[in-house]
Amino acid sequence: MKNSLLLLCLFLITSAYSQTKLTGIVHYESGISQQNIDNYFSIERKTLKNKKRIAFMDNLLLNSKKIASTLQFTLNDAIYKVNKKLTIKDRGDITEKMNLIAAGGLNKYYQNRNKNSLEIQNCITLGECFIIVSKFKKWQLTQETKKIAGYLCYKATTVVKLNKKTINITAWYCPQIPVSFGPKDYNGLPGLVLEVQNNFRYFRATKLVLNPKEKVRIKKPTKGKRVSQEEYNKMSKTAWSKIK
C-alpha cells in the first residue's frame, strides 16, 4: 500500500514537473482548401459575369502554393509567424504574396494562456504598427477523433461572422499536448491545434518537436498602439472607405 502511494506521488510530481517544462515547435503548411476550390468551380464561377474577375480567381485558386509557418510555444504563451519574410513592398509573385498574407503575412500572433488572449502585431495594413488584442475563440467540442502525426486529436467547431458572411471553422486539437495554442488566431482549445479548416483555407501540422534541445524563447511583440479588435475593425473600415 505504502509503495503504491509512493509511486502515485512520484508519478504526479513527475508529470507536474514535465508540464511546467513543456515547450515545443510546430511547423504548419497552409493553402486554399479543396472545399473552396470545388465550391468555386462547381457553383460560384458559373454565376460570375466579369471575365477579368474569372481569370483573376482562376489564377489565384489554381496557382496557389503552400505556405510554411511556425508556432513556438511554452506552457504559458506562444507565437505564430509565417516563415517567409517576403515583405509587401518587395517585388515578386503577387499570387504568392496573397497566399502569404492569408497565412498571416508579416503579422506576429502572440497567444497567452493565463490571459486567454491573442495579440496580433500588424505593422502593414494601416501604415503603422498596431497590437490588436482579443480573447481566444469559443468552441463547440465534439467526441469525433482522428490521428494526426500519431497523436489522437478531437474535433471542435465554431462559427465566425465576417462582413455578414458566416465562416465555419473546424479544428483538430490534441489534449495529450495540454496547451491552448494553434496556428494564426485558432486557439483556446484544451490541447494543441494540429489542423484547422475554414471556408477558405486549411492549416496542417507537418512537424512537431516537443521540448527541443534549443530553449524556446517567446518574444512578446511590444511595438505598436494597443487596440481592441473592434477598434481596429473600425479604423480599417474607415481607411477602406477612403480608397476610391
Added chain:
Amino acid sequence: MKKIILSLAVVFVMSSFTTSNTDVEKMNIKEVISENVGPAGDCVRSSREKAEWAAAVNGGEPMDYYMAYYIDCFYSIQPE
C-alpha cells in the same frame, strides 16, 4: 587615383539605389489613398477591386490585401 574614382562610383550607384528603394519603403496607406488621379489613381481603383476579389477567395478583409496589389501596380507603371 583610379581606385578612388571607382570607390566614388560605387558609393554613387549604391546611394541612388537606396534612394529609389526608400521611396517605395516609405509608401504607406495614408499616401496611397490620396492618390486618386493619373496612373497612380488607376492603381488605386484596380487594386481596390483585386483586393476585394482576393478577400473573397482567401478570407479576411480586402484591406489586408490592398497594399500588396497597389505596390505591384505601382512598380508596373514605373519607367524601367
